[in-house]
Amino acid sequence: MKKTNPKERVLEVASNLFREQGFNSTGVNQIIRDSNVAKASFYDHFTSKHLLATEYLSQRHLNWFQGLQSFVINSNTSEEKIIKSFEYLKFMNDQENFGGCVFLNMLSELKYNNIDSYQIIKNHKLELQHFFHEIIKDKQTSFLVYMLFESCLTESQIFRNQTIIDTTITYLKSNIL
Template identity: 25%
Template sequence: MRAKLLAVTERLIYTGGIHATGMDRIVRESGVARKSIYRYFPTKEALVAEALRERDERWMNWFVSACETAPPGPPRLRAIFEALADWFSQDDFNGCAFINAAGEVAAGPVHDVARAHKRRLRDYLCSVLAECGVTDAATAAEDLLILVDGAIISARVGGDSRAAQRAARMAHQLVRDQNVSSTTGDSL
């Protein structure tokens, strides 16, 4: 019952938003009685936060698995954007659930889950950049996360079917620039 409740909640907030998804709809579509829901989760915010935690786990597992099919280094960096392009082309693509949630909720458990997801994604990007030989992979990962999030937003809001490919080109330039500045001692 809990798993179904979380799956339905995640689907509803991903497609319609947190504020637009009322508890009545969650009750109706999940088939879980309101009293049972509140036994598991004291508030709607707690329910949404847990649904997003589960999405984080599932999405990161999918993303890392998709990227890890490529060998370490530049091929894996390229795989990041190939995975994003595949995701963007799916019929149910509705942007990043965590960007969407953070846009609706400025603070609290839901925002904390969104922030934790972005940290987790940044940490994975850092490991890929380290495999590419980037000396300051942590700083470069912050930049790469901006490219990833920008591509997601461009694909969703702008309907840009080439957002992932453009972001990939910029990411490869970022790696080249990082590697050149680390060998020459130059920085911006």
């Protein structure tokens, strides 16, 4: 573990456990044990598991969009940016073993109990819609690309392969872009 700050260690461990096991299947005691922090230190930083979830989602949102931006930054055209966005999905699938969208995974476990987490999830999706709209100025086309992106997230998680993303990229190149 590379983080030395207890809060950072807790967040890193919780992030991995939430992705691998899910929110409800991950206990605070496991997070405390695996991050090698004292229980008091955990509660100094996070007064509840739900607040930890909120912090996790906030951090994930920032990191995810930084990754997406780094994938498209050297693209010269809107077409290249869209294709690179879908390539980012493939990269994330490889990095996280087809874990799918952590925001939707958390939403399915949290429901609407945690209003702050729900708002982060909702804002993440709105920002992704905005991202595509900034690239593709036509509102209907940008929304269609966003929906294809979301479908690729889900379908690649279900089938645990990149085929749906590759097929969508081929479709986009010949029909939309």
